[in-house]
Amino acid sequence: MPKxxxxxDLEKCTGCQACSTACxxxxxxxxxxxxQDVLYHTEGAYPNVxxxxxxxxxxxxxxxxxxxxxxxxATYKTDDGVVLVDWDKCIGCKYCxxxxxxxxxxxxxxxPLIEPDLKAIFPGDERRTWNPPYAMPEHVQNAKLGIGIQxxxxxxxxxxxxxxxxxxxxxxADLDEDIPETKExxxxxxxxxxxxxxxxxxxxxxESNVNRLIAEKGGVRLKEETGNKPKVYYLAGGGSxxxxxxxxxxx
Amino acid sequence: xxxxxxxxxxxxxxxGRLGLIIGGVCALGFLICLWIxxxxxxxRGHAIYNTTxxxxxxxxxxxxxxxxxxxxxxxxxxxxLSLAFGIGLFRNVVGHALWMALACVTAGGVxxxxxxxxxLRAMLMxxxxxxxxxxxxxxxxxxxxxxxxxxxxxWREQHGxxxxxxxxxxxxxxxxxxxxxxxxxxxxxxxMRPFWFGGHVQVAFLVESAVxxxxxxxxxxxGNASETGRVASRFFGFALGLHLAMVASRTLTxxxxxxxxxxVWEKTITQPWIYIEVILCIALPLAILASxxxxxxxxxxxxxxxxxxxxxxxxxxxxVGGQLAPLFKGAWVPGLIPxxxxxxxxMLAPLSAFLVGAVYFIGSGLMRLDPVSTREx
Numbered sequence: 001m002p003k004x005x006x007x008x009d010l011e012k013c014t015g016c017q018a019c020s021t022a023c024x025x026x027x028x029x030x031x032x033x034x035x036q037d038v039l040y041h042t043e044g045a046y047p048n049v050x051x052x053x054x055x056x057x058x059x060x061x062x063x064x065x066x067x068x069x070x071x072x073x074a075t076y077k078t079d080d081g082v083v084l085v086d087w088d089k090c091i092g093c094k095y096c097x098x099x100x101x102x103x104x105x106x107x108x109x110x111x112p113l114i115e116p117d118l119k120a121i122f123p124g125d126e127r128r129t130w131n132p133p134y135a136m137p138e139h140v141q142n143a144k145l146g147i148g149i150q151x152x153x154x155x156x157x158x159x160x161x162x163x164x165x166x167x168x169x170x171x172x173a174d175l176d177e178d179i180p181e182t183k184e185x186x187x188x189x190x191x192x193x194x195x196x197x198x199x200x201x202x203x204x205x206x207e208s209n210v211n212r213l214i215a216e217k218g219g220v221r222l223k224e225e226t227g228n229k230p231k232v233y234y235l236a237g238g239g240s241x242x243x244x245x246x247x248x249x250x251x
Numbered sequence: 252x253x254x255x256x257x258x259x260x261x262x263x264x265x266x267g268r269l270g271l272i273i274g275g276v277c278a279l280g281f282l283i284c285l286w287i288x289x290x291x292x293x294x295r296g297h298a299i300y301n302t303t304x305x306x307x308x309x310x311x312x313x314x315x316x317x318x319x320x321x322x323x324x325x326x327x328x329x330x331x332l333s334l335a336f337g338i339g340l341f342r343n344v345v346g347h348a349l350w351m352a353l354a355c356v357t358a359g360g361v362x363x364x365x366x367x368x369x370x371l372r373a374m375l376m377x378x379x380x381x382x383x384x385x386x387x388x389x390x391x392x393x394x395x396x397x398x399x400x401x402x403x404x405x406w407r408e409q410h411g412x413x414x415x416x417x418x419x420x421x422x423x424x425x426x427x428x429x430x431x432x433x434x435x436x437x438x439x440x441x442x443m444r445p446f447w448f449g450g451h452v453q454v455a456f457l458v459e460s461a462v463x464x465x466x467x468x469x470x471x472x473x474g475n476a477s478e479t480g481r482v483a484s485r486f487f488g489f490a491l492g493l494h495l496a497m498v499a500s501r502t503l504t505x506x507x508x509x510x511x512x513x514x515v516w517e518k519t520i521t522q523p524w525i526y527i528e529v530i531l532c533i534a535l536p537l538a539i540l541a542s543x544x545x546x547x548x549x550x551x552x553x554x555x556x557x558x559x560x561x562x563x564x565x566x567x568x569x570x571v572g573g574q575l576a577p578l579f580k581g582a583w584v585p586g587l588i589p590x591x592x593x594x595x596x597x598m599l600a601p602l603s604a605f606l607v608g609a610v611y612f613i614g615s616g617l618m619r620l621d622p623v624s625t626r627e628x
Contacts, residue, residue: 033304065443071387072373073380089376092368094308095387101443103578106304109297109368113305152296153368226443 002172003081004165005203005231006190007210007219008055012197015040015053019189019198023057026161026188028135028149032113033106035158036189055197057189058083058104058158059222059230066096066105075155081231082160085146090154097155101226109152127151136163161187165200173208174201203231270616277608284602288365291595297368299595306588307574311596312366314567315603319359320434321456321562322607324427325464326471327352327401329483331427334404334420343479345413346620347471349405354610356398358603365599386436393433397426409618431460438573445512446505447573455497459562461490466555474551484551488540491558495533498565512576518587519572524564532561563600 015038023029023036036057043050064083066075074089075096085096097105108129112119119130128149135141140163141148147163150156168175168185175182176199177191190198201208210233213219219233291299302310330348333341341348364370378395382388400423407413414420432453438444439452465487472480502525505516519525536554544550575587614620 065441068384069387069440071380071382071385071391072376073382089372089380090368091370091373091376093373093387094302095385095437097304097308098574099441099443101578103305107297107302107308107368110300110303111298113303223443 001079002168002202003204003231004060004160004175005201005210005233006057006060006160006187007199007213007233007235009197009199009213009217009235010054011235011237012195013053013055014195014197015055016194018192018194019055019057022188022192023158025134026136027147027159028132030112030114030118030130031116033156035104035106035156037104055189056102056104057232058160059102059228059232060158060160062229062231063227065099065101065226065228069095069099071095078162078166080166082162082165083157084159084162085155085157087143087146087150087154087156092153092155094155101223101228102230105155105157107155108150124149124152160200161189164188172202173205174199174210176200176209268616270612274609274612274614274616277605277612281602281605281609284598284605285361288595288598288602292365297366299593300366301591301593301596307571307590309570309574310590311567311592312362312599314563314570315599316359316363316366317434317570318563318566319355319362319603319607321431321460321566322463322467322559323352323355323359324397324430324434325460325462326355326467327397327423327464328427328431328460329464329468330404331420331424333415335416335424336420337415339415340479340482341468342413342415342622343477344468344472344483346405346408346618346622347615348468349401349408350614350618350620351467351471351607351611353398353401353405354607354614356394356401357610358606361606362599362603365602386433386440390430390433390437393426393430396422397430400426408620408622413622427460428457431457438570441573443578444573444576445508445510446515446576447569451497451501455501458490458493458497459565462487462494462558463562465490466558470552470555474548474555475546476548480551484540484545484554487555487558488537491533491537491540495529495537498529498533512573515572515575515587518575519568524568528561528564528568532557532564536561 017038019036020034020038024034027035029035036055039054039056041052043052060081060083062081064075064077067077067083071093072089072091074086074091075083076086077083092107092109094107097107118132122130122132124130127143129152130149132149136148142163143151145159145162146156147159164185164187165175168182172182175186175190177183177186183191187200190200199210199213201210203210205211213235214233217235219235221230221233288299300310300312302308326348329341330345330352332338333345367373377388377391380388400419404419404423407419435453435456438447439449441447465483469480469483469487472483474480474484502516502520505513506520536558539545539550539554571590575590577588
């Protein structure tokens with residue numbers, strides 16, 4: 001069984017948000033409900049200001065706090081280490097959202113994060129919060145895996161495009177758009193990344209590209225102090241990924 | 252009026268007609284609030300609340316639920332002083348305390364149900380999931396023991412079968428204490444939220460439930476009008492003093508810390524609420540309780556009510572404050588997340604308070620909550 005993980009090279013990332021767009025199209029996300037977000041922030045003060053960004057998918061933690069706190073086991077970890085939400089079990093208590101150190105989860109029944117409210121334009125039904133004309137094929141959507149459009153009153157999150165990666169040929173080390181055999185199984189955000197800043201593969205396979213990059217370029221994980229052990233690694237030129245210092249600036 | 256072994260009877264529940272009138276008014280208030288919230292929920296869903304995925308996720312509905320839960324376990328623990336430990340002094344207030352505990356847990360449950368995405372599913376699925384790693388699972392387990400025990404004890408009291416130091420009373424005491432502790436664990440176990448994190452949170456919740464319990468016991472037993480009320484007021488003062496020490500120590504520690512997330516304390520002290528809480532709702536009641544002013548029954552009642560209001564303010568600051576430091580969602584905020592509860596969120600507070608009033612006063616008018624004298628039998 002593979003242990004899927006992702007590497008994001010911050011020295012290559014241009015902050016173009018192609019990953020966010022591809023994710024939204026692949027997974028039928030509402031505007032603002034970015035399972036794969038790019039977080040922008042500024043550093044310094046005028047006139048020496050720099051704009052920075054950090055792409056942030058679900059970290060698919062090895063020791064996920066969201067799984068620990070879920071009172072119905074609606075949030076669970078698959079055998080290949082991907083954290084998913086069973087919408088048939090989710091009660092919408094939002095404890096997982098409170099417990100996630102990375103803020104990657106979204107509640108489906110709240111004010112629109114960004115206008116216009118597409119839920120009002122494409123109203124949903126009993127099973128779905130909204131019905132966009134470009135929705136994922138019916139047979140791919142799976143409430144037990146948290147794939148597709150969620151019903152009202154549940155929590156959703158990035159699945160590492162589980163509907164793709166779970167179909168990958170057994171034993172492959174990497175899922176890469178440049179490898180014809182694995183192209184269709186590569187997560188949407190990885191597949192579309194124009195500067196090829198994202199890599200996806202088996203962290204348990206010593207031959208995988210992700211393992212090589214983490215070893216050679218000093219891959220680091222966000223918020224290690226929480227003990228969640230993310231499976232998303234950042235390459236930041238040997239340093240830490242840029243986490244905005246001003247966020248905690250006294251205001 | 253029935254009495255119990257030499258102690259004068261409590262006068263907490265208003266007798267007959269007056270209790271029913273007040274209960275009826277409260278029921279009307281509850282129904283109006285419920286209609287306002289439920290009709291809006293049916294029309295616009297949980298969008299009527301100002302909680303969002305990129306901001307504060309647990310707002311006033313959770314504050315209200317947690318507050319009434321704390322009141323319930325606090326006053327139930329007071330009832331168990333007689334039922335579990337045989338402290339006869341609190342025998343007089345047992346019936347009222349049990350009924351008030353049931354009213355409060357019901358009110359908290361209603362506030363929670365109006366917040367959850369799938370409340371009925373929660374009732375059915377939480378316990379069978381055996382998610383023992385989650386503090387919420389344990390909390391629900393204890394609630395599922397606590398409520399039937401409350402009902403059973405109340406039924407027993409109604410039928411004049413009061414027993415002390417028996418297993419049912421001990422179970423009530425244990426579940427009440429465990430509920431207070433697990434309520435604290437829900438927040439205290441969150442290492443990613445420094446404002447909440449720490450073992451002291453469980454203890455703080457326990458102390459707060461003691462404050463609530465003794466305040467309610469004092470109010471329910473008529474304050475100085477009964478020996479029970481007089482003793483309860485002394486314990487109330489002691490618990491309030493401990494509560495003040497905990498609030499002060501957490502605030503000062505937070506102000507000296509520079510850990511990400513603890514800067515909320517700096518915002519807290521710029522707002523008037525903490526001063527209202529500490530000065531008006533803790534220090535002033537303490538001053539009343541520590542001076543001769545405690546002989547005045549109206550002032551004693553005011554001290555109790557103020558302390559309860561202070562607990563609500565403290566809960567709001569704690570629960571919302573713990574979420575004000577942004578994590579990684581959306582555009583990073585160079586400060587704290589703004590949160591203002593919506594009208595419908597605020598409505599849950601009077602809704603729950605009216606429900607407590609309705610259940611308690613109508614119940615005290617219709618049921619025999621005062622003890623049956625052993626001498627009368």
